[in-house]
Amino acid sequence: MTLPRFSRFSRILCVVLALVFCLFMGACSRDVAVVEQTGMIMEVTVARQNEIEAVISDAYTTTEEPTKAEQGQNCIGLTEDDLPDDAKIVYLTFDDGPSSNTQRILDILDKYGCGATFFVMKSDYRDEYKNIVDHGHAIALHTYTHDFYDLYASVDDYFADLDRISDLVYEKTGVRSMLIRFPGGSSNSISRNVCYGIMSELVDEVENRGYSYFDWNADSQDASGNNVPASYIYESSVSCTANRIILLMHDTDMKDTTVDALPDIIEYYQSQGYYFLSLNENSPTAHHGVVN
Numbered sequence: 001m002t003l004p005r006f007s008r009f010s011r012i013l014c015v016v017l018a019l020v021f022c023l024f025m026g027a028c029s030r031d032v033a034v035v036e037q038t039g040m041i042m043e044v045t046v047a048r049q050n051e052i053e054a055v056i057s058d059a060y061t062t063t064e065e066p067t068k069a070e071q072g073q074n075c076i077g078l079t080e081d082d083l084p085d086d087a088k089i090v091y092l093t094f095d096d097g098p099s100s101n102t103q104r105i106l107d108i109l110d111k112y113g114c115g116a117t118f119f120v121m122k123s124d125y126r127d128e129y130k131n132i133v134d135h136g137h138a139i140a141l142h143t144y145t146h147d148f149y150d151l152y153a154s155v156d157d158y159f160a161d162l163d164r165i166s167d168l169v170y171e172k173t174g175v176r177s178m179l180i181r182f183p184g185g186s187s188n189s190i191s192r193n194v195c196y197g198i199m200s201e202l203v204d205e206v207e208n209r210g211y212s213y214f215d216w217n218a219d220s221q222d223a224s225g226n227n228v229p230a231s232y233i234y235e236s237s238v239s240c241t242a243n244r245i246i247l248l249m250h251d252t253d254m255k256d257t258t259v260d261a262l263p264d265i266i267e268y269y270q271s272q273g274y275y276f277l278s279l280n281e282n283s284p285t286a287h288h289g290v291v292n
């Protein structure tokens with residue numbers, strides 16, 4: 001009578017022991033899984049760490065920070081109306097082109113997503129007038145001859161020259177530009193040797209005829225000599241802290257160092273939160289004081 005009870009107790013005990021064993025094994029196998037899983041995480045972490053270190057070391061050796069254009073912040077074609085009221089803006093302006101350097105300049109502007117303005121004159125690179133427009137920049141009128149003694153001989157002589165460059169640009173681009181820059185700026189004193197008081201007449205007369213003329217409030221100094229070092233052009237260009245900067249630069253065959261300095265100039269102002277726009281008739285004009 002006791003044996004069956006003992007047997008039943010044994011069976012119950014066995015079942016209980018079996019359950020305990022299974023629970024123990026289950027716990028063990030979970031531990032194994034956790035250990036395996038942890039091992040895998042460790043492996044991924046090490047691999048990821050190596051990857052991150054490779055990226056970091058790459059950043060310090062070969063890769064550059066993405067440009068504003070690469071970040072989708074392209075300003076080409078924008079106006080001040082598209083930006084916040086307190087936006088800081090640089091207007092890059094290139095005088096005396098087009099030239100053999102125009103395409104290099106356009107490539108840099110594309111890369112950084114910068115609008116700019118080209119005050120052009122007669123040139124052997126006549127396809128570049130259209131190229132400038134096709135890249136979304138403002139084409140503006142500087143002069144046809146750039147000969148102060150012809151240009152500033154009289155009001156009629158000035159407009160005869162202006163009409164020639166205006167017609168040439170229109171023929172090549174279909175754009176009738178009303179944006180101009182006087183050779184030497186409105187403050188040039190050389191014209192005094194040609195015709196006394198000519199600039200005082202011209203600044204009024206161009207506006208009477210519907211033009212907007214632009215001087216500058218920042219000078220890259222790239223016309224201060226031949227082969228001006230890129231570092232000097234850079235330092236001169238980034239010295240302005242105004243909220244609206246019209247920066248004078250030149251686009252000529254000889255001014256390779258202007259192009260060399262351009263990426264650093266753009267990067268500096270972009271790092272300071274500036275946008276780069278093309279000029280239009282509503283843009284600030286930075287007029288100089290007329291001295292003749």
Ligand SMILES: [Zn+2]
Pocket residue numbers: 095096142146183184
């Ligand atoms: Zn010029």
